[in-house]
Amino acid sequence: MPRPTMKPKAKRKKMVRFRERAKCRFCRENVTHIDYKDTQTLQKLITTRGKMLSRKRSGNCAGHQRKAARALKRARFLSLMPYIS
Amino acid sequence: MPNDIQSRVYEAMFLVDSGDAAVWDEMIKHLSSMLTRSGATLIGITRWDERKLSYTVKGRKRGTYVLAFFILQSGAGVVGIERDCRLSEKVLRALLLKADHFTVAGMRLQLGEDIREDVAQKLMAERGEQAVAAAAAVVVAKPPRSSEAAPAEGAAPEPPAPYERRRRERSDES
Numbered sequence: 545m546p547r548p549t550m551k552p553k554a555k556r557k558k559m560v561r562f563r564e565r566a567k568c569r570f571c572r573e574n575v576t577h578i579d580y581k582d583t584q585t586l587q588k589l590i591t592t593r594g595k596m597l598s599r600k601r602s603g604n605c606a607g608h609q610r611k612a613a614r615a616l617k618r619a620r621f622l623s624l625m626p627y628i629s
Numbered sequence: 630m631p632n633d634i635q636s637r638v639y640e641a642m643f644l645v646d647s648g649d650a651a652v653w654d655e656m657i658k659h660l661s662s663m664l665t666r667s668g669a670t671l672i673g674i675t676r677w678d679e680r681k682l683s684y685t686v687k688g689r690k691r692g693t694y695v696l697a698f699f700i701l702q703s704g705a706g707v708v709g710i711e712r713d714c715r716l717s718e719k720v721l722r723a724l725l726l727k728a729d730h731f732t733v734a735g736m737r738l739q740l741g742e743d744i745r746e747d748v749a750q751k752l753m754a755e756r757g758e759q760a761v762a763a764a765a766a767v768v769v770a771k772p773p774r775s776s777e778a779a780p781a782e783g784a785a786p787e788p789p790a791p792y793e794r795r796r797r798e799r800s801d802e803s
Contacts (some may be wrong), residue, residue: 577730581642581677581696622644622722623692626683 568605570612578611580618586625589616594626636700638672638736638752639707640728643695643714644686644721647679650693656719657695663713664699667706672698672748673740686721698728698736698744700752733758 570578578585589597589604589612596616599609619625643660650656653676661671677696686692701707707725714723728736733753737744752758 580724618724618726620683622642622694622724623682623684623686624694629683 566603568603568608570608571605575608578608578615580615580622580624582615583619583624586612586616586619590625592629594629636670636702638728638731639669639699639701640726640731641697641699641710642677642724643697644682644692644723645695645719646689646721647691647693649719650676650679650695659717659719660695660697663717664697664710666713667701667709669699669701669706669710670748671745672700672736672752673744674698675740675743677739689721692721696739698731698740700748 580586589602591597596613599606602609602612604612616625620627641664645656657674661674664671674695674697677694679693680691682690682692710725711723714720731739733749733756737749
């Protein structure tokens with residue numbers, strides 16, 4: 545008795561998805577300087593407690609993270625932003 | 630020493646008591662004299678904002694911020710201004726920074742009408758800034774967002790950013 549032949553399984557088409565590397569928010573806008581007076585922008589880079597977000601959470605590149613940190617420290621000195629709240 | 634003493638543009642932000650700032654002319658006179666005493670040429674001085682402070686400074690919960698741009702021989706005079714700020718009872722905090730990256734148009738945006746036109750024109754001539762190009766310059770801190778900028782009439786719409794295109798494609802698939 546001939547063995548029943550198995551139907552070959554249809555190969556699942558493998559979807560190749562690639563994720564474009566997300567750019568830093570400042571790189572996208574070609575920002576060269578981060579102003580300490582721009583508290584609206586700096587507000588997005590801190591937690592509710594007033595601590596600065598890490599690069600992982602903010603998505604900033606290393607250069608812009610440094611610039612943002614400097615701007616935030618200047619804003620804190622002038623009491624535009626809180627040290628801790 | 631070589632003749633490389635070049636003038637630099639500085640930016641100063643003063644935090645003053647709101648009560649003292651109510652007598653505005655006197656406050657401006659006080660701050661201007663503090664700057665000019667050290668040999669600064671004032672480009673402009675303006676009331677930047679009056680707001681609640683993030684934390685109390687010398688017992689004050691509210692304060693007025695005064696922004697000034699000035700030209701100074703590099704290095705010289707900054708120490709004198711900082712010392713005067715510390716000694717002044719009207720100034721609660723002061724921050725002095727180099728502001729060479731600011732174009733005259735950028736300063737104009739921040740200072741508004743309080744810019745001194747004669748000094749600004751002289752600075753523009755020294756730097757070789759074009760009046761038209763300078764007028765088109767944007768504030769460094771606040772670049773215009775693509776969604777905010779209105780496209781000119783007849784101009785072809787800009788292609789969407791890659792991440793935006795992908796998001797649309799995904800939503801079409803589903």
